[in-house]
Amino acid sequence: MIWRSLKFRLFAAAAICIVGALVLYWSVLSQIFEQHVSERLYRELEAHLNQLTTRIEASDKGEVAVTDTLDNPRFERPFGGLYWQVKTASGEVYSSRSLWDQTIAAPAVQGRTGEISRHRDVKSNAGTLLLVGRTVVMKAGAKDLQVRLIVAMDQNELNTARASFASDVSVLVALLALFLFAAMAVQTLIGLRPLSTLRQRVSAISTNRQDVLDGQFPSEVEPLVAELNGLLGERTEMVDRARASASDLAHGLKTPLAILAAEGRAIEAAGHDRIAREINLQIGVMNRQIERQLARARARGQQRLVGQGTELKPAVSKLIRAFRQLPRGQEISWQEDIAAGLRADIDAMDLEEVAGNILDNARKWADDKVTVSARAHGNSEVAIVIEDNGPGVPQQQSLSILQRGSRMDEETPGSGLGLAITQDILEIYNGRMDIGNLEPHGLKVEIFLPAADEADRLDKSN
Template sequence: MNRHSLRLRLVAGGIVAILMALAIAGGALVLVFERHVSRTLAQDLEVHLKQLLAGIDVDPEGKLVLTSTPVDPRFADPLSGLYWQVGDDRGQLLRSRSLWDSAMKLPADRLGPGETHQHETDGPGGQRVLVAERAVRFSGGGKPVVVRLAVAEDLARVSEASTAFAKDLSIALVVLGCVLAFATWIQVGVGLRPLVALRRGVADIRAGRTRHLPSAVPSEVHPLVEEVNALIDAQESEIERSRGRAADLAHGLKTPLAALAADASRLRERGERDIARDIESVGEAMGRHVDRELARARVRRRARSGPSASTLVEPLVLSLISTLSRTPDGARVRFENLVADGLRVPFDRTDLAEVLGNLMENAARHAAECVRITTDGSGPSLAVEDDGAGVDAAQVSRVLERGGRLDERGGAAGLGLAIVQDVLDAYGWSLELSRSEFGGMKAAIRPRSALVEKPSRGAGKNVVPFPTTARQA
């Protein structure tokens, strides 16, 4: 998955959004928890304050008397973090053992009767404490006495609880983030599935299995499908018109070429053999080009509609041998038809004749004595071999590298191989050129999917070798 991937962008954006949401949610949850602990702490101080108030009194002489203390044992543990303190307006002060030898410095505050105030202040040992205080009026010795009661607790409890909660919460948020990231990946995959279907549809169009994209797509993608289908229709119409014009042009050149060949024959009869030979050579090259364009127009029109025909190979090879045997090159060689009985290949008969005819004609032109047509290995693969001089490895490599541009080699054979390559490309087949085990060249055609398979060596076991003289030639 590269950095331009739409899936990667959507997943990355989703993960960033998840991380931001989890970070905000985590911070908010810690803050809410801290406030909850603070409220719980304040409620506990209220309880301690009521217990302290229930145990305080003033004797007839006006002295503070503590009849009972709060029950929490931390009040008796020095610097435990939980403290109480009672003082009056006459300077009397009572305090818990936890304060040891110190006293809490309460802020100046006017307390109404029965009111409870809470403050954060510095406590003993540098602790930061939360103080709950209350003022109560007593009567001692006939005089009113105002008593100030205070209970405090170290705020470190809140900090420790918040830290522990944050650690536990972070683990839960990490697990939740992983689950949400995985869910985002699945969601993006499900959301992009229509695009996968469109890609397959385009591949089917290119392979000729269908002509339009399927219309059963989500509404968000449907306008794109309609535009692509309309574009395909427009391009097919334009291509059809262009190929029709090319075919018309090629057919229009047939008559002038025939007239040119007739003129060359008359010149030959008059003794102008060199000029006639030059004109015939040019006419033959032009005819080859015309034949190639006609074959390309015909083959691609069939390939667009999907090649569904199949042809029985052996009868076609016999027909081609019969035709080529009447040509000068075909008359001097021997043709051997070793194609397996009943072999069919997914080609239109005319197109297969174009392929095998060009390969057999080329082999007859370069053969010494024999041309052999065989089933090459397993599957619907064919090979045409000759016992001529063949081609060396460097030439084969150079030819194969050019692929569909074999016509750049020049000459009639080059154009014949170019026509073969055009037809094979339209049907999804490939042409392989190599040195035959009989000394000449071997031209094999097979489906492209078969190129990854290891060639079978059993095909040549029953083949009768060429004579020694033929191989040496």
């Protein structure tokens, strides 16, 4: 499944990190922008506050007056967004025309007299305000008059600027995210390509299209490739030693068996027929078992070299020509229907062993006709079908043959050895065989083998 893929997991983990980083980046950038804009607005308000401070006067009677209007015309426009207010200790309030008939509740005094304090989110009838204030002491005749000065601005200006900036930044962050996702996807594909190549090479080895892991790999992967090649070399060496040992054992037994066969003939000549028959029967069983093990050992050795496959038509035609020369071969009508160029992923000698055993049985049991055909089966297999018009096999025996892992020679020593060898070879090549009777009589054997075209396609993809 896709979520079990290493590419998907790396991409998902990187995507989560990128999204988290971009959200954090967007948040921090918006916060920095808000601080920058609010600082600029506070400085603007402080400039107005300083201007207001220089334009207030107090009379001897304690009355406060603003000698001149402030520079910004918004102070003169009702609810224009900029406001000033002067409040004396006795509670008298003087304000800009922009406040109209409203007043601002002055926040608590912060800092020493004359120092400027900053405030935000101040609620008033004029809206939510950004505000700066200062307390000053003026001379009113012989008395000191304490006055609280306030200059404020509608905070919606700050909120609007922040929202506009956040919207613009969101678009840029989204574009940056798309670029990073694309770059990350490319990096993931390129970075994991050696592992994909390694997987294909291992698959080629498992299907016996090559013996070792070859090709250029990154330095991080080369130790793994070296270890795998070492294990493959050890496996090949062990298989070769096992094949050699099996062959040596089989050939080593042939001479003693030949001697025993000669002794059996001598015993038979001496008139001990029963003993001679038993000896010859056991010698025959041993010879056939040796042939079977030699066939299996040779098939396992050849199987490591398969990849280009064997064309079926020439191989089967060669077998049919050979069987025509055997007893009953001329009496049988051999019919062949195999398309040129159809190939199976099997060694030529093993294909002759497999098809030859089935054709030999057909030659022995057919009445007068044997048909051999081959076709593509699905996208990755070829099927060889051999039919004869003989008596077929009993239903119970046919079912036993079809059972996975069964052999026709399990109960009766030496019987059906050719079929057992055929099944052994097919198992080595990941093939299989189906057997069934024909109507009204006859036997149909289907041999399924991997298609060489599929093996070639996988080789080219590597």
